[in-house]
Amino acid sequence: MKKYILTIALGLCLPSFVFGxxxxxxxxxxYFSTSYGTGTARMQALGGTYSVLGADISSIAANPAGLGxxxxxxxxxxxxxxxxxxxSEYLGSTAKQTDALFHLPSLGLVLAGDASTYSxxxxxxxxxxxxxxxxxxxxxxxxxxxxxSLLDSFIEKANDKNAxxxxxxxxxxxxxxxxxxPEAAAYQAYLIDPNASSGGVPFTRYEPNLPTSQxxxxxxxxxxxxxxxxxxxxxxDKLYIGAGLQFSKITSTTTSxxxxxxxxxxxxxxxxxxxxxxxNGSGISLSLGMIYKWSQNLRVAFNFQSPAYFDQMSERYDxxxxxxxxxxxxxxxxxxxxxxxxxxxxYVTPNEFTYQMxxxxxxxxxxxxxxxxxGFLSMDLAxxxxxxxxxxxxxxxxxxxxxxxxxxxxxxxxxxxxxxxIKIGTEIRVxxxxxxxxxxxxxxxxxASTYDSIDRNSLQISGGIGYRAxxxxxxxxxxxxxxKDGFTPYSLKNAADYSSAMLTKNNLQFVLGAGILx
Numbered sequence: 001m002k003k004y005i006l007t008i009a010l011g012l013c014l015p016s017f018v019f020g021x022x023x024x025x026x027x028x029x030x031y032f033s034t035s036y037g038t039g040t041a042r043m044q045a046l047g048g049t050y051s052v053l054g055a056d057i058s059s060i061a062a063n064p065a066g067l068g069x070x071x072x073x074x075x076x077x078x079x080x081x082x083x084x085x086x087x088s089e090y091l092g093s094t095a096k097q098t099d100a101l102f103h104l105p106s107l108g109l110v111l112a113g114d115a116s117t118y119s120x121x122x123x124x125x126x127x128x129x130x131x132x133x134x135x136x137x138x139x140x141x142x143x144x145x146x147x148x149s150l151l152d153s154f155i156e157k158a159n160d161k162n163a164x165x166x167x168x169x170x171x172x173x174x175x176x177x178x179x180x181x182p183e184a185a186a187y188q189a190y191l192i193d194p195n196a197s198s199g200g201v202p203f204t205r206y207e208p209n210l211p212t213s214q215x216x217x218x219x220x221x222x223x224x225x226x227x228x229x230x231x232x233x234x235x236x237d238k239l240y241i242g243a244g245l246q247f248s249k250i251t252s253t254t255t256s257x258x259x260x261x262x263x264x265x266x267x268x269x270x271x272x273x274x275x276x277x278x279x280n281g282s283g284i285s286l287s288l289g290m291i292y293k294w295s296q297n298l299r300v301a302f303n304f305q306s307p308a309y310f311d312q313m314s315e316r317y318d319x320x321x322x323x324x325x326x327x328x329x330x331x332x333x334x335x336x337x338x339x340x341x342x343x344x345x346x347y348v349t350p351n352e353f354t355y356q357m358x359x360x361x362x363x364x365x366x367x368x369x370x371x372x373x374x375g376f377l378s379m380d381l382a383x384x385x386x387x388x389x390x391x392x393x394x395x396x397x398x399x400x401x402x403x404x405x406x407x408x409x410x411x412x413x414x415x416x417x418x419x420x421x422i423k424i425g426t427e428i429r430v431x432x433x434x435x436x437x438x439x440x441x442x443x444x445x446x447x448a449s450t451y452d453s454i455d456r457n458s459l460q461i462s463g464g465i466g467y468r469a470x471x472x473x474x475x476x477x478x479x480x481x482x483x484k485d486g487f488t489p490y491s492l493k494n495a496a497d498y499s500s501a502m503l504t505k506n507n508l509q510f511v512l513g514a515g516i517l518x
Contacts, residue, residue: 061287085506151271214259268328441459
């Protein structure tokens with residue numbers, strides 16, 4: 001029988017929600033709903049202030065009213081190199097991990113009407129592909145723990161459910177080498193033991209007072225992307241309105257490895273715990289927008305992005321625990337004492353589950369002031385309603401689905417709050433063909449102040465240059481984004497017995513964009 005995953009022993013280190021060992025669908029909803037300044041190279045250089053600036057491929061996915069500025073058709077493509085790094089501080093030790101990815105942040109086509117036939121109304125249709133979020137964010141932590149081990153969290157789970165050696169044996173299939181829970185897998189791997197007298201609680205582990213050298217590594221990949229279809233129209237080149245549909249796609253893979261070495265261990269030398277989580281989903285949303293030319297120099301804009309509804313979020317989870325033993329005293333089938341020196345890895349039974357997710361609604365507005373043909377200054381404000389996220393599962397029975405919603409949607413309301421994203425950009429015309437651009441943006445974390453003390457607001461700085469001729473253009477942009485986060489590999493009932501890592505995340509992206517006008 002399929003069931004949804006309540007907890008994962010090692011908190012999978014997904015960007016933007018890594019503080020806390022408990023795996024929840026509330027946190028996944030936040031992870032899959034976070035987006036930064038994306039779009040064309042030009043718009044990324046401008047800090048992502050695309051709600052008020054039209055005549056750009058980014059308008060298709062952002063504010064479709066911007067399509068009303070087109071009087072010629074356009075074909076566009078952007079290419080990017082993203083370098084991601086994470087610095088960590090764990091148990092007094094520092095570490096850093098990096099990763100790189102080449103990808104296509106945007107491509108699109110705009111088909112404009114024939115300018116010779118324009119009346120008071122004219123418009124353009126656009127189709128584009130946009131990557132809103134790249135999940136690549138590697139993490140590496142290491143340190144020596146003198147108070148606990150990941151095995152202690154398995155012990156607490158076994159104690160909490162009043163397990164016995166016999167009951168954990170019932171969770172294990174020798175034929176497949178699968179156990180139904182991490183604690184049952186740890187028991188079969190000779191890493192935790194029941195009390196010798198009771199045969200059950202309290203469970204223990206070998207030589208618990210030894211220093212434990214811990215190393216954790218997390219690799220994330222995948223993206224939140226969308227295909228966008230929009231139409232924008234202009235009335236007398238003063239009022240611009242538009243509407244669009246977005247068909248979103250989530251592909252996410254997270255693999256975590258947690259390795260422990262028990263320094264000086266006589267019986268158990270160490271262990272490795274590996275987890276994998278694969279998620280795929282498709283969703284649909286609606287965008288409505290308006291831009292108004294207040295004067296020849298001033299534009300104002302408003303944009304509504306509906307929540308995206310993901311009808312089928314499909315996930316698969318699996319895990320494996322691999323012990324390294326020096327010599328464990330035991331008995332053979334005839335009761336003869338033996339020393340076990342080789343224990344094979346034990347697998348946690350894979351679990352597949354499907355659920356539904358609703359992303360937050362976004363309301364944004366902006367204004368831009370144009371200094372004639374010399375350039376402009378633009379600003380966007382976006383309100384993101386993270387508490388409006390929802391999860392449910394049609395796979396569960398009616399009563400179980402209600403419990404699922406009460407649990408995880410309740411966590412959403414407690415753990416998240418609405419966020420405000422602030423973006424400012426400027427473009428200056430240097431010559432007839434050359435422009436320079438710069439932007440700065442702050443993206444609100446969306447976490448409630450009661451969640452923890454980490455300030456997860458993300459700061460983004462960008463800049464670029466562009467060359468524009470009568471029939472083509474080319475843009476080059478650099479974007480730097482930084483944020484703080486946290487990583488708790490496992491938690492225990494006594495907060496003094498486990499530790500968290502402080503993370504500093506950095507993303508540097510170079511974007512090359514080009515297009516032809518026809």
